[in-house]
Amino acid sequence: MRVAIFTDSYWPYTSGVVRSVSTTVDELVALGHDVFVFAPWYRGVDRKNEQRIFRFLAVPSPTNPGYNIGIPFSPRLGLTLRRLGVDIVHTHSPFLLGRLGAKCAHYLGLPVVFTYHTLYEAYVHYFPFIQSVTRSFTKRICVGFCNRVDLVIVPTEIVAKHIRSMGVRTPIKRLPSGIKLEEFAGGNRRWLREQFGIGEEEDVLLYVGRVGREKNLLFLLGAYQRIASVQPRSRLVLVGGGPELSTMQKITGEWGLKDRVIFTGPVAPADVKHCYAGADIFVFPSLTETQGLVVAEAKVAGLPAVAVRAFGIAEMITDGVDGFLVDLDQEAFAERVLCLLSDPALRSRMADNARQNALNFSAERMARELVGCYEMLIEKKRRGRLA
DSSP: OEEEEEOSOOTTSOSHHHHHHHHHHHHHHHTTOEEEEEEEOOTTOOGGGOSSEEEEOEEEOSSSTTOEEEOOOOTTHHHHHHHHTOOEEEESOSSHHHHHHHHHHHHHTOOEEEEOOBOGGGOGGGOTTTTTSOHHHHHHHHHHHHTTSSEEEESSHHHHHHHHHHTOOSOEEEOOOOBOGGGSSSOOHHHHHHHHTOOTTSEEEEEESOOSGGGOHHHHHHHHHHHHHHOTTEEEEEEBOOTTHHHHHHHHHHTTOTTTEEEEESOOHHHHHHHHHTOSEEEEOOSOBSSOHHHHHHHHTTOOEEEEOOGGGGGTSOBTTTEEEEOSOHHHHHHHHHHHHTOHHHHHHHHHHHHHHHGGGBHHHHHHHHHHHHHHHHHHHHTTOOO
16 A cells, blocks of 8 residues: 655654654554655755655744744645555645645545644644634634545544534544554663752652643643642653743742753653653643643553543543543642652552553554555545545
């Protein structure tokens, strides 16, 4: 099978969407399929050395440092897809390159799959071309796009219900993004502590993700103030970069947490597993996740998680089994973290459960299921049963 993937986010930019797309590509190739990626260009990328990746001209985003906006124009795109013998198009964005890929697929009579990675209306501050419009208009754009593809993939059932309530009529398939389990197991516990001067006797609360407005990190800092007042030997470590990094560092100082909170900035992908290995509890306050891949990654490393019960995260943690889900309440969040810190036996049981439950997110398993979706759509198109 020959698959064309269109995405507005790809390496060297880093995000959950990029990791999901990249993992999907690797697993499809491992299963023997030909995959072609169409993505924005970034400075420093040598297109001659990239295998089966087609880069579009792009400009830096003025509101999201490090992110490039692909220009959705290529007069030879149709000819390229024909020459490659593409069987199906899989888009990972309802905007720009994703929209271009779907339009070209329709022109060529190819089936189109769209993965609904993001609650886009919660991220409009990163998209300068839609900042002036309302969230409701953003939703209409997404719904219109979903209703023009052949299958919408969502990572969690709660997101499926959400987009159905918005007006999506296209068939929806729940298929979580998979992770390469081996990439997050066997990390070096000492690495994080040696890199950032954390004592072995200190308990580490870990967040991994973008430092952005939509991640609700002020809530986490507020909860940690309460935690630190009870457990002064604890440290909060936030792994990742983002547009709000300097702002969050300033607030941390103003709140008297400068010596207790560590911002690592961006960490090399190969070292992320060491961050998980060096921590004791995973903490995640985001309200906008369709899935939350980092929760699955933390599970592989045996970290029980405390997270806000919101959208996709509510399906990633089994409350009381491999972590705790709490309402949007700093006191409740802090209490659950303190409960784990004060009960090593409970933490150990949840760690074992987390490792076991992580197996449900095997990238190979998810890729095989995705191939089944592709084959079904291609066969329906061949029989003329898709519009």
